[in-house]
Amino acid sequence: MxxxxxxxxxxxxxxxxxxxxxxxxxxxxxxxxxxxxxxxxxxxxxxxxxxxxxxxxxxxxxxxxxxxxxxxxxxxxxxxxxxxxxxxxxxxxxxxxxxxxxxxxxxxxxxxxxxxxxxxxxxxxxxxxxxxxxxxxxxxxxPTDTFVQKMRLSASLINLTSWKSAFDPSIGSFSSGLYLFQIPQLFIWNNSKPYWRSGPWGGNTFIGIPGMNSAYRNRLYLQEDNSGSMYFINDYSDTSGMLYYMLNSSGVINEVSLDGNGYWNISWSSQESQCDVYGKCGPFGICNPRDSPICACLPGFQPRDREEWSRGNWTGGCIRRGWLQCERNQSASEDQGKQDGYLKLKNMKVPDFPEPIAIPEEECRSPCLQNCSCTAYAYYNGIGCMHWNGSLIDVQQFSFDGIDLYIRAAYSELDTGKRKDMKAVIASTVIVASLLIAFSAYICWKWLAKNKGKDQEVKLLSEDVIKMVNIVSDTVDRAKFEELPLYSYEALANATNNFQSKNMLGKGGFGPVYKGKLLDGQEIAVKRLSNSSSQGVEEFMNEVVVISKLQHKNLVRLLGCCIEREEKMLIYEYMPNKSLDSYLFDASKPNILDWRRRAIIIEGIARGLLYLHRDSRLKIIHRDLKVSNILLDEELKPKISDFGLARIFGGNQDQANTNRVVGTYGYMAPEYAMEGRFSEKSDVYGFGVLLLEIVSGRRNTSFYHDENELSLLGYSWRLWNETQATRLIDAAIYDQGIEHDILRYIHIGLLCVQEFAKDRPDVSAVLLMLTTEISNLPRPKLPGYTGRLGSPQSESSAQRDCSINDVTVTVVGGR
CATH class of the missing domain: 2.90.10.10 (Bulb-type lectin domain)
Structure with missing residues (x-):
């Protein structure tokens, strides 16, 4: 039984x-x-x-x-x-x-x-x-609004359709799908109107999506079924991960992935700026999110309606300034024999309606030149030759990626372009010559000072040298700005209500930062160099050179700068949630940083740091990582800011020395503060301090006036050795169910702040430890600054020069 x-x-x-x-x-x-x-x-x-x-x-x-x-x-x-x-x-x-x-x-x-x-x-x-x-x-x-692995996306199937709102799954205004005319493109439509497009399919990636690199080559495939219909399939090779694309109720496709900590993150978005809206600048307009205003006319064109254009209404687009040679009566033309040509634009999102032509690259130009209605051409290896007839719509300038686009122009426009190139050559020659003159004058001055002893002559000559060097420096500085959009003083004054105090977001050693709103509605943050600041000019130039070359979702984006009226201002994307310290240490604000959000912030900072150290075109050492330099976007995702103290390393360089030690008290690594040596491990030290502050909810400097306690690092080290590290955890986030995860982060933080640089992990190892459950983490050694930093009576001169103001950049003398 x-x-x-x-x-x-x-x-x-x-x-x-x-x-x-x-x-x-x-x-x-x-x-x-x-x-x-x-x-x-x-x-x-x-x-x-x-x-x-x-x-x-x-x-x-x-x-x-x-x-x-x-x-x-x-x-x-x-x-x-x-x-x-x-x-x-x-x-x-x-x-x-x-x-x-x-x-x-x-x-x-x-x-x-x-x-x-x-x-x-x-x-x-x-x-x-x-x-x-x-x-x-x-x-x-x-399908509804989501494109997952193994799903097919074809023009013959029903499109993705957005929810009406985040709370209502009924069909909304936006739909997305493939448009297979001539060359496949992915589109988002607002009802029946185009709202966004991916650019043509280039064989491995959509060439209108910057950053869509080789990592996507094992993800999206264009295939053909038995009936001959083309379709895309999302076949992500890493089957252990979860990744999907979702069309949200605002008409934006987000790439959403599950990380190793069980959190969902948006890893890509179809709309990074207003320039991603289809046809933002109208026919023959070009959109650049780093310019102000963002819309301009293509070379050889002018606004169709200048008054509307000045108001920020760009939908009317542009018209050609003059006649093309092929449009004139050849017999009556003054410029007979002067053919039309093409102006080359780099890093472009090519216009809509490309027509593929099956000819080699070297032959792509000729048939377009012979056809008067052919307004542009381009060539891409995965597609071949492309021609455009008629209007050019939805053209965008990228800061990287994109392809070369050749715009048809009249001979007079080509001549203007040549004159501009000649001006650039002349300017470069003047700069080089000025540097040689300044250097020669300096040598003469040194020789006279040493051998002649004619004080008056030396004084006069040194003044001339200083003037020459200043002229040369100003010329060189302006040359550096050419890579970055320049904003007018009037535009920024209007955006910030003439820099009114109610628009001030904060103030640091550099100067005040203001919130502003441009005419096109874009919100910005304006960082204005204070005239009374004894520092900042070098930091200003350094930030222009460094951050303008960087692109990463965990780095704040520099939109442009202003150098008019003896002003020096930097313009950034606006971060609505300000800096991390305003949430972490402000008891008056409600606690919205639960452990999940703090873990996302820590990982985001690590990813941004990894990009700086390893993945960007330049190897950057930030040198001033601190909570006030971590800004939070609308989703409380972190962005590293303030690159005024950053330094660029050469390809094989891993360490440098300086006689000018700069940074902030509590975040500087021992070898940097004491000996002026900085490297990737210096940033790792600052990251470790940040991590421990985020976990504990306390500043590293909060122990400064407490005679009975150590620094945060020393306090953490003591609790760790006494197996009482749970006492370090901020009471606002403590939960016994996640205690193990938080203790692992504390362990990683202590590994980052070890006294000797050789003992600290590099940032790639740190990120690996954060995102995977490594069972045997190495035991941390003694952190730097674990003892008292000196009483007021016994402080060294270097320590007395340190500032404990977390906003102010600290400058101390190197030993």
């Missing part, structure tokens, strides 16, 4: 086990139930969006925490209570029913069969099959 019961129990368990991912006629699901794919990655069940009590049936990632919905069945007809079911109807269709057994949604398959089942596959696809196992309907054929 017992054996029979045991066998029956096993049989029941077996039935449940094999049907956990399937809905059948005899096995529907109710509101409280779900089915889960066999690999446990996806589940189907009922849900309610945030701030909405209505019930919907959807497929979502089977990940604890916030539900990430990838497909919704009854998006237009929600349930009003928890009494719904998902079941197979008598005609074989899959349906969602309410408590009154009314059909709210159905697969609506016309083929009649009463022996079907619906299975949730490991891909997240819900498939309805007949008794022969043949698919008769699948959710991938009727």
């Amino acid at each position: 017992r054996e029979s019961l045991f066998i029956l129990l096993l049989a029941c368990c077996f039935v449940v086990g094999i049907s956990i991912d399937t809905i059948t006629r005899t096995q529907p699901i109710e509101d409280s139930e779900t089915i889960v794919s066999s690999d446990q990655a996806y589940k189907l069940g009922f849900f309610s969006p945030a701030s909405n009590s209505d019930r919907y049936v959807g497929i979502m990632f089977n990940v604890p925490g916030t539900a990430h919905i990838i497909w919704v069945a009854n998006r237009e007809r929600p349930l009003n209570g928890p009494s719904g079911t998902v079941e197979i109807l008598e005609d074989g269709n899959l349906a969602v029913l309410n408590g009154k057994k009314e059909i709210l949604w159905s697969s609506n398959v016309s083929k009649s069969t009463n022996d079907t089942s619906a299975q949730l596959l490991d891909t997240g696809n819900l498939v309805l099959t007949d008794s022969n196992g043949t698919s008769i309907w699948e959710s991938f054929q009727v």
Whole structure:
């Protein structure tokens, strides 16, 4: 009897086990139930969006925490209570029913069969099959707003359609899909109007998406099915990770991925600036988000309506300034024989409506020149030759990536371009000559000072040398600004209400920072060099040179600068949540930095630092990492700012020395503060201090006046050795369930602040430790500055020069 019961129990368990991912006629699901794919990655069940009590049936990632919905069945007809079911109807269709057994949604398959089942596959696809196992309907054929792995995106299938809002899954205004005319492009439409486009498909990537590098080559594929229809498939090679693309209710496609800590992050967004809106600057306009205003006319063109253009209404676009040679009456032309030509624009998002021409690169120009209606051409290896006839729409200037675009121009425009090039050559020659003259004068001055002893002559000559050097320096400095958009003083004064105090965001050693709003509506932060500051000019120039060459989501973006009226100002993207210290240390503000957010901030800072040290074109040592230099965007994601003290390293350089030690008390590594030696490990030290401050909610300098305590590093070290590190954790985030994770971060922080640079991990190792569960982390050694830094009576001169103001840049004398 017992054996029979045991066998029956096993049989029941077996039935449940094999049907956990399937809905059948005899096995529907109710509101409280779900089915889960066999690999446990996806589940189907009922849900309610945030701030909405209505019930919907959807497929979502089977990940604890916030539900990430990838497909919704009854998006237009929600349930009003928890009494719904998902079941197979008598005609074989899959349906969602309410408590009154009314059909709210159905697969609506016309083929009649009463022996079907619906299975949730490991891909997240819900498939309805007949008794022969043949698919008769699948959710991938009727997507909602999400494009997941293994899903096909084709012009012949229904497009992605956005939710109406974040709380309403019904169909919104935006849709997305492929446009396969001539060359495939991905589009977002606002109702029926283009809102965004990816640029042409280049074989591996969309060439209108900067930064879409080789990492995507194993992700997106263009394929052809048996009927000859083309489609894209998202086939991410790393099957252990979860990644998808979602069209949100604002018309933006976000790439969302799950990191090693179980948090969802937006790793790419289709709209980084206003220039990503389709046709922002109208026909023959060019958009550059780093310029002010962002719209300009292509070379050889002028605004169609100057008054509207000056108001920031650019939709009318531009018209050609004069006649092309091919448009004139050749016999009556003064410039007969002077042919039209092409002006080269680099790093461009090419216009819409490209026409591919199957000819080699060296022959791409000629047929366009012979056709008067051909207004531009370009060549890309993955596509070939492209021509554009008629208007050029949706052209954008990138800071990197993009391709060369050749714009048809009249001979007179070509001549203007040549004159500009000649001016650049002359300016370069003047700079070099001026430097040689200044250097020669300096040598003469030194020789006279040493051998002649004619004080008056030396004095006069030295004054001339100083003037010459100043002229040369100013010329060189202005040459550096050519890579960065220049804003006028008037534009910034208008944006900040004439730099009114109510617009001031803060003030540091550099000077005040103001919030502003440009005429196009873009919010900015203006960093203004104070005339009374004894420092800042060198830092200003350094920041212009360094940060203008950097592009990373965890670095603040420099939009431009202003050098008019003896003013020196830097213009950044505006960070609505200001700096990290305003949330971490301000007791008057509500605590919104839970552990999850703090972990995301720590990892984001590490990723930005890794980019500076290893992944950017330049190797950058920041030298001033601190909480006030970490800005937070609208989603509280971190961005490293303030590159005034940063230094560029050569390709093989890993360490440098300086006689001018600069930084902030509490964040400088011992070898830098004491000996002027700085390297990647100096930044790692500052990052370790940051990490411990974020975990503890206390400043490193908060122990400065407490005679009974050490610095934060010493306090952390003592608690670690006494196996009481949990006392270091900020009470606002402490939770026994995540205690292990927080202690691991403390461990990593102590590894970063070890006294000797050789003992500290580099930032790539730090990021690996943060994002993976490494079981055997090395034991940390003694941190720097673990003892008292000296009483007021015994401080060294170097220590007395240190500032404990976290906003002010500290300058101390090197030993």
